[in-house]
Amino acid sequence: MPGSSPYKGPESVADLAEKLLDAVVNISTSQNVEMPGRGIPKLEAPEGSPLKEFFDDLLKEDNGAGERRLQSLGSGFVIDPSGIVITNNHVIADADKITVNFPDGTQLEAELLGTDPKTDLAVLTVKPEAPLTAVQFGDSESLRIGDWVMAIGNPFGLGGSVSVGIVSARGRNINAGPYDNFIQTDAAINRGNSGGPLFDLYGNVVGINTAIISPTGGSIGIGFSIPSKLAVNVIDQLREFGETRRGWLGIRLQAVTDDIADGLGIGKARGAVVMGIVPGGPSDNGLLKVGDVIVSFDGRDIETSRDLPRIVAETPVGKTVPVEILRKSDAADPAQPISVEVTLGRLEDGEKLMETAENSSGSSAKPLGDKDAGMASIDILGMTLSDLDGALREQFSLADDAEGVVITAVQPNSNASEKGIEAGATIREVAQEEVTSAKQVESKIAKLKEDGRKNALLLLASANGDLRFVVVPID
Template identity: 60%
Template sequence: MMMASPATAPASAETQQGPASVADLAEGLLDAVVNISTSQSVGGGSVAPPRMQAPDGSPFQDFFDEFFKDRDGDGQRNRKVSSLGSGFVIDAKNGVIVTNNHVIDGADDIEVIFADGSKLKAELVGADPKTDLAVLKVTPVKPLTEVPFGDSDDMRIGDWVMAIGNPFGLGGTVTVGIISARGRDINSGPYDNFIQTDAAINRGNSGGPLFNMNGEVIGINTAIISPSGGSIGIGFAVPTELAVNVINQLKEFGETRRGWLGVRIQPVTDEIAESLGMDKAMGALVAGIIRGGPVDDGSIEPGDVITRFDGKDVDTMRDLPRVVAESPVGKAVDVTVIRKGEEQTVKVTLGRLEDSDQLASAEDPDKTGSEPAPTQKDVMVLGMSLAELTTDNRRDFGIADEVEGVLISEVDPDSAAADKRIDAGDVIVEIAQEEVATPADVEKRIAALKQDGRRNALLMLSGKTGELRFVTVRMD
């Protein structure tokens, strides 16, 4: 009995048809996706000849004026720089369009090009560099097509997605892929929480939509990783869970109005978790309170570990800035902290981040230059020479009067303390969330931790002007 070879066996209907088509889905969405064309005048290049001035009444003066109109006052030739990106309509009636901030940043002119080739001038409603989002507005001359936002929280790794945009100036390009990962931090901003996709995204796709299979926007395509400049299947989109709130604020106010807690934070490492008696590393360690900020009333203290904010878990340090920023200014929220080994919930009222950027920024203590010789030595603990703070050594080390604790006058360069970049002139304020005032207090606290079986000591250190930070030092 003869058997048909694989080469001659009839193909099934499913094999003949191939994968399910997305043509119908794409057809309904293409008209809502636009190209964004911008131009910007920049100086530079060669120096133009000296400006010519014709005699009064000369017929050549108009010629000279026209020739020199593109030169600035220093004789530099001005040139127009153009760029292309993508965007999408979210409000057809009012002509509201979303794109990336970096697509329109610094532009003198913004033009929106629709799928049918028509063009409209656009005005900038508002932009947010921190999330790389911008909202534009055009005056429609005919009905536009809009697309709705979907819920990016519902998307799972492996779900199909579709990108439409303007790669390399080629408008109306459709690509399909899957969600490769979620919650990506690519160090582009303080609120990184990107969707990663292998749908082909190239230069010019920036600001375009990433759709789910229901035709809803679940991300705004923003960045790629590519050594060559072309797609290698690693693209990133701002999820709608982050974008929608920002876009609504830009539409309403022309700016963002983010919540602000007024704390400086550090990651909770395994060493810090062990030193605090925590079962695992989680949350955000409060390293300092911004003076004049929302929690400068003692409701939250340095050394607290924030594990939950307004009903949302804070698994890592980078979760906290995002959930706080997404909260309304003036809202009273519950914050769960671990303080001295016990879980507590405190009520705080949020301030506004944009009004407090200068206060919220904290510079590290100046540790440059050589330190003066210590005026007093008491005891050596964990490779650190400790002394009580006096008027003389405050002056010698430049320590502010409001700083209280135990002075570190010298650090053994071969010690664990030196490995953690603890320097002479630092001041120990607390050990394992208990205040210390003398070198003897430090000795007793370290001995107690060793007796409890702890391997690390959590030190709250103050810089010369009062900036706080936490450091763990091995005790074995």
């Protein structure tokens, strides 16, 4: 046609949205909260005033102390025609009443099947008169940066709102919880979208919208969704048990930096380094040791220390899994690959075990006896070191069974200070070799310097016994 433009806009998603809209719901909640008396006299209009009736109606329930009903709005979606609805935990937290509002105007009161604050997920159930329109989960692992996605929800109370964008990033950590692995999208997500679905263009739920970054409170194109890979496992557990049953390895971890990787002799930085074994936990069998670097768990590569807790949590309780580690047996040799097997416990039981251990710590510690100082303090790498004795245990509130060489002072602006080392910590190892005296520390650092090493890998213990590796430059 003469004068017509040869260019078309993006392909319409109207047909896809039409099929999905009926499965996306609005979640409204209400909560009674106690309102304390405010000490302000009740307002009254003068007798005979034409405003008296208005004031009486306005203030009849506002007499200072009493209850006020708070309300909130969010989104959700149906995954089972029988009436299973998914939303965010923060949408329904502390609610006295939860109502699911459907696109056709139907309102059904919901019961809570289970919640998981750690992933911000909640499962609700309603009793419909007829089967509901439901959607299914897709594979978030197959998403690529740049793929188109669609969000449907209830932004600012405007139900049935559709927005389209792309996957901006994957694996985002926004410090919202221990298993952060968010999909980032520029599809418009605003207040009220929380708990709503993020669809791929096949109509499958690949994410659950849960958070935004915004200085204004509105969408600026940075929204975050819980990936379906993580959500499905949690939702299945909540539906079956009403609670989560996560796998637990029973270790404490530290991130592997480039410097630590160099000090451990494992090549490029990867994996998670073991910094402690929880007594009585699944790994308390002598197979894993402090300093081991876990690079694979149950056949899945561990790229960073953030990956391991999430992968372990997704693994069934009681399963025996292969754990691939790198272990350095000799300071002069590179770390060697080793495979061990660990039978997973349950994280929720482990949390109770660790809480009990923390509450009783110190009550059964056996004194090891005081060590004679034997020599004066040594200044090295910006630290003042002394052999551990009774006086220093008392000065720095160290446990009776604390070991190593105590750091009595750290010079301001030194390399040690910049690495966050503080007085009261103890040095357990230098270059993965145990030390028990300040003289040994001095000797081993001198040997590292003689060998041309630029850094010293120190294993430090805090006053409460927590271990961490620190790499300090050798001047």
